[in-house]
Amino acid sequence: MTPKLKKTLRLIIIAAVLFAAGFFPLPQTVKITLLAASYLIVGTPIILKAGRNIVRGQIFDENFLMTIATFGAVALGEYAEAVAVMLFFQIGEFFQTYAVNRSRKSIAALMNIRPDYARVRRQGQLETVSPEEVTVGSIIIVRPGEKIPLDGIVIKGQSALDTAALTGEALPREVSEGENIVSGCINLSGVLEIKTTKIFQESTVAKILDLVENAASQKAGMENFITRFARWYTPTVVIIALLLALLPPLLINGAEFRDWGYRAITFLVISCPCALVISVPLSFFGGLGAASRCGILIKGSNYLEALNRAEIAVFDKTGTLTKGKFRVTAVKPAGISADELLETAAHIEAYSHHPIAVSIREAWNRPVNPNDISNVKEIFGTGITALFRGKEVAAGNARLLQNFGLKAPRGTAAGTVVYIVINKKYAGCLIIEDTVKEDAAETIERLKKNGLRLAVMLTGDNHAAAEKIGRKLKLDNVYAELLPADKVDKFEELINKKSADGKILFVGDGINDAPVLARSDIGIAMGGIGSDAAIEAADIVIMTDEPSKITDALDISRRTISIARENVTFAIGVKLLVLTLGALGYASIWAAVFADVGVSVLAILNAVRTLFYKPRHKKNPA
Amino acid sequence: MRKTYQLENLDCANCAAKIENAVKELEGVTFASVSFMTQRLTVETDAELEKIIREIKKIINKIEPDCELID
Numbered sequence: 001m002t003p004k005l006k007k008t009l010r011l012i013i014i015a016a017v018l019f020a021a022g023f024f025p026l027p028q029t030v031k032i033t034l035l036a037a038s039y040l041i042v043g044t045p046i047i048l049k050a051g052r053n054i055v056r057g058q059i060f061d062e063n064f065l066m067t068i069a070t071f072g073a074v075a076l077g078e079y080a081e082a083v084a085v086m087l088f089f090q091i092g093e094f095f096q097t098y099a100v101n102r103s104r105k106s107i108a109a110l111m112n113i114r115p116d117y118a119r120v121r122r123q124g125q126l127e128t129v130s131p132e133e134v135t136v137g138s139i140i141i142v143r144p145g146e147k148i149p150l151d152g153i154v155i156k157g158q159s160a161l162d163t164a165a166l167t168g169e170a171l172p173r174e175v176s177e178g179e180n181i182v183s184g185c186i187n188l189s190g191v192l193e194i195k196t197t198k199i200f201q202e203s204t205v206a207k208i209l210d211l212v213e214n215a216a217s218q219k220a221g222m223e224n225f226i227t228r229f230a231r232w233y234t235p236t237v238v239i240i241a242l243l244l245a246l247l248p249p250l251l252i253n254g255a256e257f258r259d260w261g262y263r264a265i266t267f268l269v270i271s272c273p274c275a276l277v278i279s280v281p282l283s284f285f286g287g288l289g290a291a292s293r294c295g296i297l298i299k300g301s302n303y304l305e306a307l308n309r310a311e312i313a314v315f316d317k318t319g320t321l322t323k324g325k326f327r328v329t330a331v332k333p334a335g336i337s338a339d340e341l342l343e344t345a346a347h348i349e350a351y352s353h354h355p356i357a358v359s360i361r362e363a364w365n366r367p368v369n370p371n372d373i374s375n376v377k378e379i380f381g382t383g384i385t386a387l388f389r390g391k392e393v394a395a396g397n398a399r400l401l402q403n404f405g406l407k408a409p410r411g412t413a414a415g416t417v418v419y420i421v422i423n424k425k426y427a428g429c430l431i432i433e434d435t436v437k438e439d440a441a442e443t444i445e446r447l448k449k450n451g452l453r454l455a456v457m458l459t460g461d462n463h464a465a466a467e468k469i470g471r472k473l474k475l476d477n478v479y480a481e482l483l484p485a486d487k488v489d490k491f492e493e494l495i496n497k498k499s500a501d502g503k504i505l506f507v508g509d510g511i512n513d514a515p516v517l518a519r520s521d522i523g524i525a526m527g528g529i530g531s532d533a534a535i536e537a538a539d540i541v542i543m544t545d546e547p548s549k550i551t552d553a554l555d556i557s558r559r560t561i562s563i564a565r566e567n568v569t570f571a572i573g574v575k576l577l578v579l580t581l582g583a584l585g586y587a588s589i590w591a592a593v594f595a596d597v598g599v600s601v602l603a604i605l606n607a608v609r610t611l612f613y614k615p616r617h618k619k620n621p622a
Numbered sequence: 623m624r625k626t627y628q629l630e631n632l633d634c635a636n637c638a639a640k641i642e643n644a645v646k647e648l649e650g651v652t653f654a655s656v657s658f659m660t661q662r663l664t665v666e667t668d669a670e671l672e673k674i675i676r677e678i679k680k681i682i683n684k685i686e687p688d689c690e691l692i693d
Contacts (some may be wrong), residue, residue: 056683056684056685062634096635213626213662216660216662231641277658279637281657285660604693
């Protein structure tokens, strides 16, 4: 609690005690004195503020309205009511400030990734400097327990990193020499020597902080609605109050000014839209915070809101729904054993760094003897030829077979096919496939259960491979063999399929899909950790590579919106009810006070709930 | 040009909304947002920034004198 807030609390307590004492059977003069003291303690700051604001040309200011309401109550001889209005107004304000501070703090703690210093080696000496002062290519030392201050490459040491603040992932990540390292993680076990590759302002941690801190400036439609509502609510209520006080006594026979004045005061007491104006932004703020705790960074409340209306989801294939890691899924020998085929293939591909070559060597999983292989020649766009234990061998695609005058066997397999030729004769083929992410199917299923109409995949890969994945994940449509420009065209076509209110979202790895990300209502980039391009181009960045985080984001969106809606309906409902009863003479000032403060407190407590979201999806510790 | 400033002692949500509206109506301002929760003002302008900031400070001083814009 801030000192200012503590002081307010003390004043409130003293005033409350005096106020309560005023209800004991005491002589009238003592009662009045107690109430007057209580009123002055809580009311003076408000009256002063009201006066100051009028001088500055601010009318319809809540302080002014409370002042008028209490003066009115005193004029009518309702002393206890006058004190109650001020006292509870202060209690409401106190509670608001307290709750808002708490939320701000818990989100600040969530984003406690800003490194305070970097330890740089300069001329053999270690110097502790601010991360902003470190140039690219500097050598920094990070000890266990410290935050990685800048992005770089590990040049010495190995350790485990706690990435929870960035990714929401509890399992530590191992790093060793030669690996890229991302700022904002916490070094857990060993001393690391890192060569920086970026300045602080361009490092991951700075980008994430910037993103999170600016997210609240992109407001949701609901927030703007409330602000507009507040703008006409107060003046309207005040004008009606004025009319209530003046017109009936003048126009209606027997209507007493005292009675109608009282009704006008109840109006003024509920004229402040505070509960609404705070609870809705507070709900969205909590929603954004809950998302970042799960490793989902959302660039604005508007995107959090839009997610709830997602109708069409378009996925990129490699790296998004699939791991982007290839695996040999079938070995189909012709005339030799499967083992021989695999051994031959692994030797032909012995020197290649292509992901497919790597997958073949992994499938062979035994050492490759470099003496067995010679004359390795790569034929661009076709494959590789070589001499393997005296035999002429070749590995490649269908074009390679054509070159040898051979025909591919019937039956196209889903995936990439590598054909093997031994001594100009067809020896068989290997089927290589990208593996689908474990949580991809579940993600699509859950999105559909939550109102998604269309799940589509776009890929540059071949039809057979794409369709196989499409069937496995139960996608509605798969568009394959697309060039980057075709992806944009297809996406435009899909945009036309959504309804006026519906949103289209695109999920990619953020590397080559900037044009599509830009065209989508909500662009989601996966695997944000370590990819600046993704952080910049997308509206939502998922720090891990799990597509299931999209469903977490959707859950948070739904929850946030429903809490904000509850608050809006509840607050406006209660206010309208009390206003109506007040105008008819059924609601007392007491009722108005409790309606106003009570609604504020409940709405704020409800809004704070958005912060506490537990992800439904639990990753298997595989 | 889009700039973000910290608003110190921005204590009232309704004032935040009022400041936002007033800043939006300034000539040369193409986007303005005041977040009560993060106590931040984001403003986008094609006019001279210094002049706009002076105007914004005037607005803040009128609506919430306790609040201060930190450059």
